[in-house]
Amino acid sequence: MVSSEQTVLVTGGAGFIGTHTVVQLLKDGFRVSIIDNFDNSCMEAVDRVREVVGPQLSKKLEFTQGDLRNKDDLEKLFSKTKFDAVIHFAGLKAVGESVAYPRRYFNVNLIGTINLYEVMAKYNCKKMVFSSSATVYGQPEKIPCVEDFKLQAMNPYGRTKVFLEEIARDIQKAEPEWRIILLRYFNPVGAHESGKLGEDPRGIPNNLMPYIEQVAVGRLPELNVYGHDYPTKDGSAIRDYIHVMDLADGHIAALRKLLTTENIGCTAYNLGTGRGTSVLEMVAAFEKASGKKIPLKLCPRRPGDATAVYASTEKAEKELGWKAKYGVEEMCRDQWNWASNNPWGYQGKKA
Secondary structure, three states, X not given: OOOOOOEEXXXXXXXXXXXXXXXHHHHOOOEEEEEEOOOOOOHHHHHHHHHHHHHHHHOOEEEEEOOOOOHHHXXXXXXXXXXXXXXXXXXXXXXXXXXXXXXHHHHHXXXXXXXXXXXXXXXXXXXXXXXXXXXXXXXXXXXXXXXXXXXXXXXXXXXXXHHHHXXXXXXXXXXXXXXXXXXXXXXXXXXXXXXXXXXXOOOOOOOHHHHHHHHHOOOXXXXXXXXXXXXXXXXXXXXXXXXXXXXXXXXXXXXXXXXXXXXXXXXXXXXXXXXXXXXXXXXXXXXXXXXXXXOEEEEOOOOOOOOEOOEOOHHHHXXXXXXXXXXXXXXXXXXXXHHHHOOOOOOOOOO
16 A cells, blocks of 8 residues: 655656656655756756645655765765655756767766665665666667667667666666666656746757747747658658656656555566657647747758657556556647746746
8 A cells, every 4th residue: 555655755856857747746645855956957946846736735845955976965865764765867868968978977877876776775765766768779670669679779878778777677686675667758748737847958958849949939049850851751750759747647657556566676668658740740739839930940860869769658558557648739738838938947037
């Protein structure tokens, strides 16, 4: 039985997927502690979570500014709170940046996670939901991607996820009391329906939707479409876009599975819709939702980008009882609602 007062540590909980998941955890009756170093997020995001859930549920949310690479930050947290499980989002996630700065990606993503495992083991908290990524599949030989496909990431960011999945499997094999679920996300988009929470990347966005959104609100002049000669129906790359609220609910489903299933071991699940949408189809859907024309600049393909990737979602449906509910229209509607309410993100426009 999952008691309502279980306490979950959410690393990187001030980030895009983190904030949306924290909202759902609080609404589901969990106590939540966030640790985040604000590398790609800000305190305003945490304040907005409190605003969305209201004063009563906010009492069950704690926040610590800290960095997983600094073990003392973790020690302090674990020595004062007994955690039932950890949802581990913290890490860097931009493909292009990882190609340019691989050492930084290995430092943050690998060392931070290894420290987290060590402190979790020391304090006997051995249940983790880990943020993996569809990038572990690289350019898959066939689609949809099934969880038992060979892992063949095409860039340093994706490789950090492959390495961390391997580390998880090795730890669990050596210490069978660990229960670890690896969630391979496809392309998270959209925003909380309140318009108070959404994706707010630093600098030029690396992902399609925040980029489209910044063009729509006038922050960027045009959308760069990387690759318009792919062997797809309109020449643009195909991805599986998933609403961030569906993704948040996927984490709750995974957490419940961890807390109630003894012999789960270390197992991976895809979180996607199981449908592919091309970049140009996504642009058209956003134009419809926002009533804005998005000027395009067709650019060459980026190194490390695959032609078409989408998920097989059967395993998550069967074993987690989870299925994505929202389609492209809702994703674009909620993304535009966030963008039009927060054209300059959480911080507002700098003078």
